[in-house]
């Protein structure tokens with residue numbers, strides 16, 4: 114009888130498990146990688162928990178484009194997504210909801226399959242709320258998340274250069290096509306700034322620790 118076995122690990126990427134609900138509860142960011150593997154070739158399941166009150170507190174909306182597939186799995190929701198829904202969207206897809214949408218919550222994982230080799234490009238785009246024209250576009254590669262001992266998920270690390278200039282400038286949020294002044298993006302719901310700041314802090318802390326212990 115032939116036995117089918119998953120090959121032994123070769124080191125550097127030991128098997129780990131995580132409860133997506135528990136991670137979503139304590140996460141500091143949307144799209145938190147469940148495991149510390151975000152490098153080229155990694156399969157990166159990330160958790161997210163969204164809620165909109167159906168009124169003023171919408172999640173914001175932007176377009177994400179990735180040169181690899183992303184697979185979403187809904188663990189629980191009361192909205193358009195149903196429990197157990199799995200889908201692979203187009204590589205250019207909307208994220209979040211428009212103002213005035215219905216009340217909903219959703220807890221899900223989004224899994225990115227990082228490119229084995231070559232340049233994996235991504236971009237984030239804000240569209241005009243009034244006419245859908247492109248208002249601000251930020252393109253980046255995996256280098257956005259590289260560097261140091263820990264590194265970070267490139268998609269999240271791009272949050273600050275995408276959102277901060279946009280939120281900080283009414284001129285930038287003004288649509289060149291129709292003149293509409295778009296409202297600021299509710300960055301606090303996404304938490305990317307927390308993740309970016311913590312990535313920087315743990316990197317610096319790790320450097321001081323390893324410097325001390327190698328003296």
Ligand SMILES: [Zn+2]
Pocket residue numbers: 241242243244245246288289290291292293
């Ligand atoms: Zn417009």
